Amino acid sequence: MLKGHVFKYGANVDTDAIIPARYLNVSDPYELSRHCMEDIDLDFVKRVKPGDIIVATTNFGCGSSREHAPIAIKASGVSAVVAKSFARIFFRNAINIGLPLLESPEAVDATDIGDELEIDLETGTIRNLTKGKTFKAAPYPEFMSGIINAGGLIDYTRERLKK
Amino acid sequence: MNLAEKILAAHSGKPHVAPGEFISAKVDVVLANDITAPIAIREFRKLGVEKVFDPKKIVLVPDHFVPNKDIASAEQAKMLRDFAREQGVNFFECGQMGIEHVILHEKGLVVPGDLVVGADSHTCTYGALGAFATGMGSTDIGAAMATGDVWMKVPPTIKFVYHGKLPKYVGGKDLILYTIGQIGVDGALYAAMQFSGEAIDELSMEGRFTMANMAIEAGGKAGLFLADKKAVEYARNHSHRKPVVFEPDADAEYQAMHEYDVSKLEPQVALPHLPSNVRPVSQVGDISLDQVVIGSCTNGRFEDLQMAAGILKGKKVNSNLRCIIIPGSQQVYMDALRAGYIEAFIEAGCAVSTPTCGPCLGGHMGILAAGEKCLATTNRNFIGRMGSPRSEVYLAGPAVAAASAIAGKIVPPEI
Numbered sequence: 381m382l383k384g385h386v387f388k389y390g391a392n393v394d395t396d397a398i399i400p401a402r403y404l405n406v407s408d409p410y411e412l413s414r415h416c417m418e419d420i421d422l423d424f425v426k427r428v429k430p431g432d433i434i435v436a437t438t439n440f441g442c443g444s445s446r447e448h449a450p451i452a453i454k455a456s457g458v459s460a461v462v463a464k465s466f467a468r469i470f471f472r473n474a475i476n477i478g479l480p481l482l483e484s485p486e487a488v489d490a491t492d493i494g495d496e497l498e499i500d501l502e503t504g505t506i507r508n509l510t511k512g513k514t515f516k517a518a519p520y521p522e523f524m525s526g527i528i529n530a531g532g533l534i535d536y537t538r539e540r541l542k543k
Numbered sequence: 544m545n546l547a548e549k550i551l552a553a554h555s556g557k558p559h560v561a562p563g564e565f566i567s568a569k570v571d572v573v574l575a576n577d578i579t580a581p582i583a584i585r586e587f588r589k590l591g592v593e594k595v596f597d598p599k600k601i602v603l604v605p606d607h608f609v610p611n612k613d614i615a616s617a618e619q620a621k622m623l624r625d626f627a628r629e630q631g632v633n634f635f636e637c638g639q640m641g642i643e644h645v646i647l648h649e650k651g652l653v654v655p656g657d658l659v660v661g662a663d664s665h666t667c668t669y670g671a672l673g674a675f676a677t678g679m680g681s682t683d684i685g686a687a688m689a690t691g692d693v694w695m696k697v698p699p700t701i702k703f704v705y706h707g708k709l710p711k712y713v714g715g716k717d718l719i720l721y722t723i724g725q726i727g728v729d730g731a732l733y734a735a736m737q738f739s740g741e742a743i744d745e746l747s748m749e750g751r752f753t754m755a756n757m758a759i760e761a762g763g764k765a766g767l768f769l770a771d772k773k774a775v776e777y778a779r780n781h782s783h784r785k786p787v788v789f790e791p792d793a794d795a796e797y798q799a800m801h802e803y804d805v806s807k808l809e810p811q812v813a814l815p816h817l818p819s820n821v822r823p824v825s826q827v828g829d830i831s832l833d834q835v836v837i838g839s840c841t842n843g844r845f846e847d848l849q850m851a852a853g854i855l856k857g858k859k860v861n862s863n864l865r866c867i868i869i870p871g872s873q874q875v876y877m878d879a880l881r882a883g884y885i886e887a888f889i890e891a892g893c894a895v896s897t898p899t900c901g902p903c904l905g906g907h908m909g910i911l912a913a914g915e916k917c918l919a920t921t922n923r924n925f926i927g928r929m930g931s932p933r934s935e936v937y938l939a940g941p942a943v944a945a946a947s948a949i950a951g952k953i954v955p956p957e958i
Contacts, residue, residue, distance in 0.1 A: 392728055392729070392817060394923075394925045394926075396904070396905075396923070396925040396926070396927055396928050397925065397926060397927070400905065400927050400932075401578075401607075401904035401905050401906055401928075402905050402906065402910075402930075404578045404607070404904075404906075405608055405612070405613060405615035405616040405619060406615050406619075407581050407582050407585075407619075418932075419926050419927035419932040420926060420932075438729055439728060439729040439732065439762065442728055442729065442762065443664065443759075443923060443925060444663075444664050444904070445579065445661075445662055445663055445664040445666075445678040445679060445680055446578060446579065446680070447579070447582055447662075447680035447681040447682060448578075448582075450680075451582075465729065465732065467729070467732070467762060468732065468733050468762065468764055469664060469678050469679060469680060469759075472679060472680060472683065473679075473680035473681075473682065473683075476680060476682040476683060477680075477682060521565065521696075523565040523694065527694075532682070533682050533683065533686050534586050534589050534590060534682060534685070534686065537590060537686040537689065537690060538589075538590055538591065540690070541590065541592065541689070541690070
């Protein structure tokens with residue numbers, strides 16, 4: 381069960397906003413997390429606490445293929461991202477590294493900055509504890525669940541290579 | 544099946560694939576750069592595999608922070624170099640080659656019919672050749688280097704048809720900016736974009752590379768062109784590998800179709816801070832510029848420099864701005880030099896740089912200060928993309944960029 385307070389953003393949060401390219405001369409997760417969301421929210425790094433949840437509207441993670449973006453979010457302590465829709469490469473990268481993403485337009489519309497959310501990844505249930513409302517995210521396709529359950533793409537591939 | 548489905552079916556050993564289906568596909572080219580390869584190599588090591596699946600099919604290009612701008616970026620480039628030597632994969636050193644999405648087809652590593660995956664979002668560029676090419680992250684590329692295959696969801700295809708003859712100074716960049724302006728930055732989310740029509744038939748390969756390059760700016764998984772005579776000829780002139788031409792079936796299905804008459808299209812400009820914030824250059828208003836950048840994997844090819852040189856030759860860059868020109872590869876640089884373009888640029892007061900992605904992503908060689916405005920032939924104008932989060936980036940083709948460099952503000956070419 382994941383639980384945390386909400387940082388809420390709008391549409392088209394791009395990977396340059398999540399982690400500006402000027403910091404990509406390193407790939408250390410901690411170093412990247414120190415600059416997460418910097419260009420659109422200077423307070424994010426100061427205020428984020430382990431378990432917190434990012435909520436955004438459409439096309440979250442658009443732009444560059446840099447895996448540094450989900451790595452920076454995960455290393456910041458964020459436990460999940462809930463959005464109306466995700467950019468394709470960001471979605472794939474997050475699955476591969478084990479950052480949970482949930483698609484639920486209803487949950488996004490009903491959630492405000494600072495609300496407390498509780499997420500059950502098993503069932504895709506999102507509970508807004510502040511508002512007392514419950515939502516259901518679209519389930520992962522079976523194929524992706526296989527990767528997630530294996531612990532990410534590298535563990536999944538390691539298993540495949542053994543066979 | 545449509546073009547995307549034909550290529551994906553052929554690479555997954557299936558007689559038929561349909562949108563939404565998950566497949567495991569064999570790849571022809573696996574690409575990474577100095578930002579994404581370090582993580583890919585790290586993940587590859589975790590697999591416990593000694594050797595990559597096929598060194599000839601793996602390409603590493605340090606191009607983002609080169610020549611290395613600091614110690615940290617030098618360490619990253621060194622990781623690629625060391626791994627390339629150990630594994631014997633294709634490695635293109637700074638000073639010999641150039642920007643990944645300019646050199647891969649130039650060096651003949653991609654041909655029509657290929658499946659290309661790259662840890663760079665603009666890998667979709669090779670769709671211009673009739674290859675299915677798509678960007679992924681580093682972990683995907685690390686795994687693909689070991690196994691030679693990737694998992695993929697077959698995308699639906701959206702068809703774009705461009706009718707009419709393109710006016711002077713209107714090229715591939717204007718077509719793709721116009722399209723993104725019409726459908727939005729998530730207008731093709733999860734889908735393949737397929738481009739066709741009379742205007743496309745007439746478009747040069749370079750113009751097609753520019754269009755395919757920016758499919759990702761509409762959320763597209765790939766930007767595809769049918770491999771026509773021009774594409775096959777390009778591949779034959781650049782590669783020893785045999786092109787494979789896939790044709791869509793007559794009853795192929797498309798998720799949607801958009802048709803545009805482009806015979807009166809003006810050069811297009813994307814205003815800050817999204818590539819979809821597009822309007823015709825005549826309606827941009829009075830925007831004074833501090834910098835113009837002509838180059839990048841979008842518009843750093845010979846034809847782009849030819850267009851810019853045609854406008855800048857014998858003129859002077861406005862004294863209120865700096866104009867930076869970056870040939871996309873050493874070959875482009877040499878060709879432009881021999882054609883006299885480099886001399887024209889320098890006489891006009893431009894700074895000409897060795898190939899690099901530097902300024903496009905705010906890396907180096909043209910970073911913007913707070914409050915500064917830049918018109919660039921690059922592909923993104925997100926907040927902070929080229930430097931300060933309080934700077935502004937405008938996107939356009941090389942004709943508008945060159946004319947604006949002379950005027951000191953955004954203007955149409957030929958005023």
